[in-house]
Structure formats: C-alpha cells, structure tokens
Amino acid sequence: MTIFGVALLALCTLVGAFLGDLLGVALHVKANVGGVGIAMILLIAGRLQLQRRGLLAPGLKLGIEFWGALYIPIVVAMAATQNVVSAVGAGPLVAIAAVLTVVVCFVAVAVISRVSGPAETMDEIEARERGAPLSVALGQVD
C-alpha cells in the first residue's frame, strides 16, 4: 500500500532528525548534526531489508518515489523563499566561489584519472564489443 511507503519515509526522516538533534546535544552544538544524511542511510537500509524479504511492493515504492520526484520543485520553492535581496549585497561571492570550485574539481578529475593509469575508452569498448558475440556485448551494457 502506498501509505506504507510514505510512512516508512516519514519514520526514517523523523528518526534521522531526532538522532541528528541528539548528536548535536552530545557534541554541544546548537544544530541538527547530519540528520538528513542519517535518514537517507536508514531509508537505504530499510529498502535492502524489504527487498530481501520480498516486501518491496509497487505501491510502497510509489509512496516514496513520488516524494523523491518532487524534490526539485520543492528546492525551487525553497529558493523562491530565501532572502535574496540581502544576499545580492554580498557581491560577486557566488560567481567566484562557483568558478574556483569547478576549476579545482576539473583539475582533480584530470589528476585522479591520470594517477589511476590508462583506461579503455568508450570507443575502444564499443570496437571490442562489435567483435564479440552479442550476448557478451549485452552483458557489458549492464
């Protein structure tokens, strides 16, 4: 049933929020420490358990996936309710932070992929698969 999915999601979110608050108190921080992240781990664990027991019904999945699908619109709503007028006063912080971040990350991609040695390119993989039997090629796609 769909409500089971919604309820499971709500339960995970609530427990995550509670544990985050608890962690905040334990660490003497006036904040929710990682509550959303904890809730996500709980949900992934919950999904694994349900899958193992064969209880992952389509209705239950729908109840969770519906909310997952709404997350971008909800983020848009969140963006539309921020204090942007006073944020604009901060000047070019946004542009500088974003550009620097992207440049640093591009460089890191180049470094990590170079350090980890040569890899087969997409073109080489396709060329090899064209030579191989179809069943093998299909297996590779997955």
Add this chain to the structure above:
Amino acid sequence: MGGMIAHTLETNALLTAFAFVGLVMAFSALASRYLTFGRIHGSAIAIMIGLALAYVGGLMTHGKNGLADIPMLAGVGLMGGAMLRDFAIVATAFEVDVDKARQAGVVGAVALGFGTILPFIVGVAVAYGFGYRDAVSLTTIGAGAITYIVGPVTGAALGADSAVMALSIATGVFKAVLVMIGTPFVAKLIGLNNPRTAMVFGGLMGTVSGVSGGLAATDRRLVPYGALTATFHTGLGCLVAPSLLYLAVRAMMGS
C-alpha cells in the same frame, strides 16, 4: 471577482504553491529546450528563476521570505520549508542501488571524498575572503559549493541566516550550470573519454543535473557512469557537512 479568486488562492495556500511552482517548472523546461537547446538543465533554470522571484518578492514586500511574504503565495514557504524539503531529499536516497555502488569501487569512493572536501574548502575560503567569520555561515556557503541541496540542508540544520542560505543555493546552482556548459570544452584536457574517468568526474563534480548535463553534451554513453557516483554526492554531503565539516570549521574559527 478578483477578491474571490485571491481568497480561494489564499485559503488553499499549499495547492496554490504546487500550481505556481508547476508553472515555473514548465516554463523552465521550455526555456531549457528552446533557448539553451538542452545545454542547461531545466531544473537549474527553475532554481535560478526561483531565486530571481525571491528577489522580486523581497523588493515588493521588504520582507525576508522572498515570495512567501506575498499573501497569495504564502504556500510556497510551506512547500519549500524545512519539513517537506528534508522529506523529499531523504526520499531521493531510495533510488540508490547498493550493488551499483560497489561497481564504482575505490576510485569512485576517492573521487567522492575529494568531491566533497575540495569544493567545501574553496567555498569556505571564498566566504572567509568576503568577510564571513562565523562557523555557521562559512560552513553553509562551503556546503553550497558541494551542491545546491547540501548547502540549504546544512544551513537549515545549523540555523544559518536566510541571506547566507540564498548565497549557498546560488553558489551550488551556478556551479551546476558551469559544469553543464564547461564539461564539453575541457573533456579532452581531463581525459574524459572512458567510463572510469566518467565515474571519477561524477564523484568530484557532484550535482546529478550538472554531471548528467555535462556528460550528455560530451558523450551520451558516459552519462550512466557519471550519474552512478554523482547520486551519492548529495547524500554524503548532507551527512558530513552539518557534522564533521562544521565541527572542523568551528574548531578553526573558535566560535
């Protein structure tokens, strides 16, 4: 008549918000397709429109809550508030496939780690350069440099100022747009022509929309590999930014 319509919209605030945001999303999807030819993802455009509307709302009402200060659109505040936001973001974890995660392997995990730490350091450093000194604001802006989800989640958890949250979201969105546009131009330079580099790329750049948009413009076949690691990015950020990273910043700032 006009008064009656306004009354209907105000008494059904959350439904008004759903319809309104739906319109914004529809407009963004069209703009993405026809103005940018699919280069910039509709979701990124929608969030930018959201921020622009918040600016307009702020100018109109002199309030601090963007569009939500307009009585007819108060429901947008409920829709984008902490409760539904956390609910929806947690729900996205449901799509994470643990078996697929193993495929990404050590390289993917290393990339994810760097993809969280490096943007955070850059974000914090830039915020520091712009005069922010409190650990909450520094962490929130640093988290925004990870992704536009991690930023506000962290800011809300730490109780950051709304203006700082706006900066944090804007940084994340701008980063995603830069990744979408910039990737095809640097693809050769960074060796982005194989699945493994695509997975490293996904883990480092984060933001699923930025990664899938950028990879699609580079080589469509690489998208699933990049998305595989990128999907873990937000979850990891939401876990460590308001905890480990915040504590680290607080320890350094001493506040």
